[in-house]
Amino acid sequence: MKKIMFVHPKPSPLSSLKRELKYRDFYVIEVSTCHEALAHLQTHPIDLVLLDAILPDQDGFTLCRCIRELGYSLLPLLIVSTRAATSDIVAGLKSGADDYITYPCAIEEPVARMQVALRRTEGILRRTVKLQVGDLLLDTRTRHVWRGGRHIELTHREYDLLEFLARNAGCVLPKERIFEHVWGYDNDAGLEVIKVYIKYLRMKLNAGEAPDLIHAVRGIGYTLQTVCPPPKALSQDREPTPQGLEMYVLQVS
Numbered sequence: 001m002k003k004i005m006f007v008h009p010k011p012s013p014l015s016s017l018k019r020e021l022k023y024r025d026f027y028v029i030e031v032s033t034c035h036e037a038l039a040h041l042q043t044h045p046i047d048l049v050l051l052d053a054i055l056p057d058q059d060g061f062t063l064c065r066c067i068r069e070l071g072y073s074l075l076p077l078l079i080v081s082t083r084a085a086t087s088d089i090v091a092g093l094k095s096g097a098d099d100y101i102t103y104p105c106a107i108e109e110p111v112a113r114m115q116v117a118l119r120r121t122e123g124i125l126r127r128t129v130k131l132q133v134g135d136l137l138l139d140t141r142t143r144h145v146w147r148g149g150r151h152i153e154l155t156h157r158e159y160d161l162l163e164f165l166a167r168n169a170g171c172v173l174p175k176e177r178i179f180e181h182v183w184g185y186d187n188d189a190g191l192e193v194i195k196v197y198i199k200y201l202r203m204k205l206n207a208g209e210a211p212d213l214i215h216a217v218r219g220i221g222y223t224l225q226t227v228c229p230p231p232k233a234l235s236q237d238r239e240p241t242p243q244g245l246e247m248y249v250l251q252v253s
Contacts, residue, residue: 001025001026001027002025002026002027002047002048002118003026003027003029003044003045003046003047003048004021004026004027004028004029004046004047004048004049004050004114005029005031005037005040005041005046005048005049005050006018006021006028006029006030006031006050006051007031007032007033007034007036007037007049007050007051007052007055007060007063008030008032008051008052008055009032009052009054009055009056010030010032012052012054013082013103013104014052014080014103017050017080017103017107017110018030020107020111021111024111026114029044029046032055032056033055033056033057033058034055034057034058034062034063034066035057037049037051037063037067038063038066038067038070041067041070041072041170042070042170042171042172043171043172044171045168045171046075047076047118047121048075048076048077048078048114048117048118049067049075049076049077049078050078050080050110050114051063051064051077051078051079051080052079052080052081053079053081053083053088053092054081054082054083060079060081060092060095060097061079061091061092061095061097062095064077064079064092064095064096064097065095065096067096068095068096070170071169071170072170074121074124075121076098076114076117076118076120076121077096077097077098078097078098078099078100078101078110078113078114078117079092079097079099079100079101080100080101080102080103080110081100081101081102081103082102082103082104083102084102088100089102098117098120099113099117101113129141131163131166131167131169133166133169133213133224133225133226134211134213134226135147135148135149135210136166136205136213138162138163138166140163143159143163145159145162147205147207147210148210150207152204152205153204154201154204155200157182157183157197158197158200158201158204160182161178161182161194161197161198161201162201162205162224164178164181164182165178165214165222165223165224166224168224169223169224169225170223170224170225171223172217172220172221172222172223173221173222173223174220174221175191175194175220175221175222176191176221177221178194178221178222179191179193179194182194194221194222198214198216198222201214202214211226213225213226
């Protein structure tokens with residue numbers, strides 16, 4: 001089931017869309033502001049964002065630009081709005097939206113456009129062989145890793161862990177989810193093995209005083225990103241990395 005983040009003020013003319021989308025087997029997460037949308041996006045995997053052009057704190061165009069600037073270059077963004085002027089549609093598309101749907105309309109139209117956007121992204125991801133997070137580069141076909149142009153030798157398990165973090169860059173992954181994906185739910189090793197392998201990765205990735213890319217989030221798990229999470233969320237055994245670094249970018253070749 002695809003996870004859709006639906007960003008719109010409450011109440012709004014678009015409220016009925018949520019019910020219709022659920023009937024069509026979409027898992028819909030509702031938020032009302034740009035701030036909520038960005039916070040949720042960076043801690044939860046989302047397949048598509050459907051947003052109104054009119055929001056309480058910022059307009060939808062600003063939200064589109066923020067999401068793209070954070071590095072979510074492949075995440076489908078669709079604006080659905082009662083603002084139907086040509087200038088609004090052009091502004092929305094220029095801000096980074098993949099499509100602009102004027103409302104009211106038959107529910108079949110936004111559903112069809114969402115399905116097209118999802119198919120396009122899935123097709124690109126199937127051809128993806130390189131993942132980049134800051135100056136960290138992974139070739140998923142050869143399982144080679146470079147940091148700042150320096151080739152890094154990893155064990156099989158270390159690479160599996162790093163690739164899983166890179167494919168979910170910017171999201172906080174719970175330890176249980178990491179363990180099940182990398183080690184398997186029936187493995188006898190405990191969750192503490194994750195901390196051991198994170199230490200191995202840090203030793204290899206951070207040679208030469210390179211900034212840390214792997215951050216422990218207290219009570220949850222780990223995230224791979226160039227921007228450090230808020231200090232209060234950090235595990236006590238990790239110091240925040242310097243701010244002002246660029247967010248991750250997923251590159252497709």
